[in-house]
């Protein structure tokens with residue numbers, strides 16, 4: 268029986284010797300590597316925190332003590348140690364374990380995360396509640412150097428520094444966000460890491476002086492004052508100290524005895540404390556150590572050669588965006604692109620390679636990214652901000668207040684719109700149409716395939732006002748093969764002419780609409796199918812024409828929540844115009860959707876061709892004849 272198999276609950280760790288802990292670390296690495304190679308997931312971040320997680324659970328008493336994982340993608344070891352080892356093979360699968368902390372999964376998951384930089388705020392809230400209720404436990408926030416680039420982390424540090432009570436922040440510094448970390452704080456951390464002189468000066472110098480006979484103590488005291496003024500230059504972590512934190516570190520995050528010792532020290536302190544831990548992302552597996560960015564989030568892969576085991580036939584929108592932007596870079600010298608720590612994920616790395624000085628990676632700072640774009644646009648540049656739909660939620664106010672209110676020509680490339688699959692509820696991009704469609708001046712579009720994405724992008728760059736283009740991760744052959752025409756105005760595209768019923772499908776839903784009408788055709792119904800590629804403004808002319816030509820049922824289809832989305836806008840238009848047309852809205856219901864593969868999720872939400880056809884049928888007062896389906 269392996270040591271790992273003997274850990275039934277996290278408290279079993281406390282009975283292990285330090286030697287056994289080291290062995291357990293090795294077993295955990297192998298376990299993670301094998302499981303993630305089968306399920307896919309956040310490999311590199313987890314391999315990097317094996318010792319740190321072990322040390323945390325060795326020193327603290329979860330769930331009495333609260334450990335909060337920022338972003339939460341690095342919580343796999345924590346999950347395995349807190350009695351989820353045997354279910355770990357279900358990671359990220361429908362009905363299985365989530366890839367992020369989930370309160371319903373375990374009492375050890377004290378706070379749910381997914382979006383970054385929230386841990387210190389949540390920890391501070393728990394600390395304040397603890398103190399008001401006169402309870403006694405420790406609260407620890409574990410935050411990466413990437414997540415520390417998020418403004419919210421600094422808002423929390425600023426607030427926490429004046430705390431007169433214990434709160435521990437563990438800074439897991441691996442020099443990486445998904446891509447290499449960026450910005451002044453990252454450079455500052457590098458200085459601390461790389462200059463042993465700092466360490467010596469902080470501790471060694473004072474000790475040395477004290478040891479000088481007779482004058483040593485006097486000199487040391489005199490120099491203490493001088494040291495205070497010099498510390499801005501010399502002492503590691505002074506930034507955090509000035510924010511009111513006691514800084515401990517840097518400590519080697521793969522040296523278990525040192526980690527245990529340091530965390531025990533931090534635990535004694537009754538004040539805000541920051542422990543700076545240096546780890547290596549991807550540690551222990553050649554491929555992920557060499558290329559941690561590629562192995563940040565992975566699909567199932569072959570451990571032997573590190574290559575993906577599944578190569579589906581799909582086309583990446585991000586890649587299409589990146590490649591097209593790098594062509595447009597030559598056409599528009601004023602074209603600039605902005606990413607919030609995701610140059611590879613958004614495809615902007617293609618542009619970055621050709622035009623490094625016109626690509627800005629701002630760190631995990633979506634709000635800043637949007638207002639930076641506003642500043643660029645007002646100064647005559649053409650900024651394209653590429654951010655995943657779910658993370659753009661952070662920047663709602665900046666989109667409205669800074670960009671749209673001033674009617675600035677910023678293009679939002681909204682990636683991963685719709686259901687994203689295995690990352691689950693924190694990551695589905697199903698709200699953007701609702702949080703954007705009510706903002707004045709903004710044009711909102713959604714392509715049916717990657718070719719159309721390039722046309723919408725061309726069109727947006729010619730507009731002199733804000734535009735948003737939302738698209739999913741990938742498209743399949745069925746829609747890729749549909750022809751696309753250059754866009755000359757904000758009109759919908761008729762994909763098939765029919766009678767009585769008109770289906771308006773947004774973006775990724777075009778495919779589902781085409782599959783649905785195949786079923787309808789077998790039942791003798793031939794609807795008109797529209798690619799509703801412009802969500803705002805609605806193509807009201809097209810809707811009027813369809814009504815006039817006898818289409819009495821409109822079906823809207825979107826991969827967005829129904830509340831406030833495309834369908835809502837169509838309903839509102841129909842109501843206002845006193846039109847007798849009936850409308851059915853197909854989309855995501857008012858719920859947070861679980862994780863799982865996209866097809867399974869869609870089926871669970873009745874977003875599959877048969878369910879949709881059945882709904883259309885029942886609305887038309889008919890029943891589907893399943894015998895005709897084969």
Ligand SMILES: Cc1ncc(C[n+]2csc(CCOP(=O)(O)OP(=O)(O)O)c2C)c(N)n1
Pocket residue numbers: 312315338340341381382383410411412413414415439441443444445548607608609631633658661
């Ligand atoms: C608000 C927000 N923007 C973007 C992301 C996407 N994202 C997930 S992990 C990550 C990098 C985090 O880096 P770090 O905190 O250093 O953790 P590491 O993976 O290096 O351990 C990013 C950008 C996110 N989760 N939340």
